[in-house]
Amino acid sequence: MNFTRFPRRKYIQTPTAIEPMPALSQALGGKVNLFVKRDDQLPGAAGGNKTRKLEFCIADAMEKKADTIITCGAVQSNHCRLTLAWAVKEGLDCHLILEERVKGSYKTDASGNNFLFQLLGVKSIEVVPGGSDMMGAMEKKAAGLSEEGKTPYIIPGGASNAIGALGYAACAAETMTQLNDLHLNIDHIVVPSGSAGTHAGMVVGMTAMETGIPVSGMNVSREKMVQEEIVYKLAKETAAKLGVKKEIPRDSVVCFDQYVGPGYSIPTDSMVEAVKLFAQTEAILLDPVYSGKTAAGLVDRVRKGHFAPGTNVLFLHTGGSPALYAYMDSFRK
Structure with missing residues (x-):
């Protein structure tokens, strides 16, 4: 993938960390190994993807x-x-x-x-x-x-258009460089799926590099089929813009909508639990709208055995913790 053909402001000087989450993994039974890509620590006013x-x-x-x-x-x-x-x-x-x-x-x-x-x-x-x-x-x-x-x-x-999604195709490349340097084999990546740019960009990058790592999106608003079509359409547009020769398979776009709750930005009990779990095991702050509901999906899928024992799962933390302070009542009940 060649990103030099596009105008780009270099706001990001160093890759964001990939960290193990051993305490959270243990709290969820210890059968799955959880890791986090810390895009919450990207530069900008309070960071985020x-x-x-x-x-x-x-x-x-x-x-x-x-x-x-x-x-x-x-x-x-x-x-x-x-x-x-x-x-x-x-x-x-x-x-x-x-x-x-x-x-x-x-x-x-x-x-x-x-x-x-x-x-x-x-x-x-x-x-x-x-x-x-x-x-x-x-x-x-x-x-x-x-x-x-x-x-x-x-x-x-x-x-979330083809220009913006380039940022997450580039993130996919950054991630694979880190995983190779760490000699860390990741079996699955979990990302938030909202306006679709992050999800689509990661799918394009991982597909173009032929990594074989599946990417699952946890919906924050729409129904599964609607969201998958939005992500897939943007993924194809992004791949075309990048000049990716490899076709983006339709089945590479997978979304889960069970964690949306009553609607976008409306708190759920599972989101509150997930935010507290991340904070109280790994001292990582999530947000209530995107990373919190994505974490709720991750937690539920680990508990229900959707990942085989020994699986290494990477959670893409997209940031957004300033929004927590507008939702304090949900955490103080």
Whole structure:
């Protein structure tokens, strides 16, 4: 895979660590060996996986001479926080369109990422109802800014297009270099599956390198079949952009939707338990929306024997812990 053909800002100077999780493995019966890829420790304001995608997206914006970034997400969006953070570093204006997916969930005085939007100096926030046409809302904002003489650039939610997904194809390559250096054989990788860029990029990278390592996505919002089609479509687009000759098999995209609960960003008992387990065994902080529900899926699948004894499983930690502080009531019950 050749990433030198694409504009890229080098926000990431060193690979994120791959660490064993022996205490968590033991707490879950000791039959499966759990490891974690610490993308929660990526640079940016409070870290998280979107930095990998934004290396490519913001570089593309700057090559197109943009002076303003527009993006969207939920009211506690980690993607919005990191897009805003890197826009600040690059001297670009940043405007956010926030989707209130749970009615009444947006509060101007909220903690978590919502507070950080203000602290980082967001130029504007527009809140729209759940189910809104988010691209349409961003395009409308872009048109208004263009009339004011600005040069806006739209980054889709989660930076999950073929440009952004390049970041996780590159992460797959980084991961394999580390595993080879560590002489660590990983049998399975578990990732969050939301806006699809992380999941799709990892599938493309692992397939292109012919690693034979399956990647499972734990859904945070949609039903299994719907999510798999979204991930598969983006994986094919990303592979085409990279010039990957090897076909992306449909069965390489696997999602599980049992851990979504009542809906996106709505807490579940299994998420709360998983967040506490990671904190109290490995001192690792998860977030309640993505990594927490993904961890709930990982914990459940280990307990139910879905992984054979002795299996080495790598959990991709995508970060997002600032959102914890907006969900404290869920953990204090």
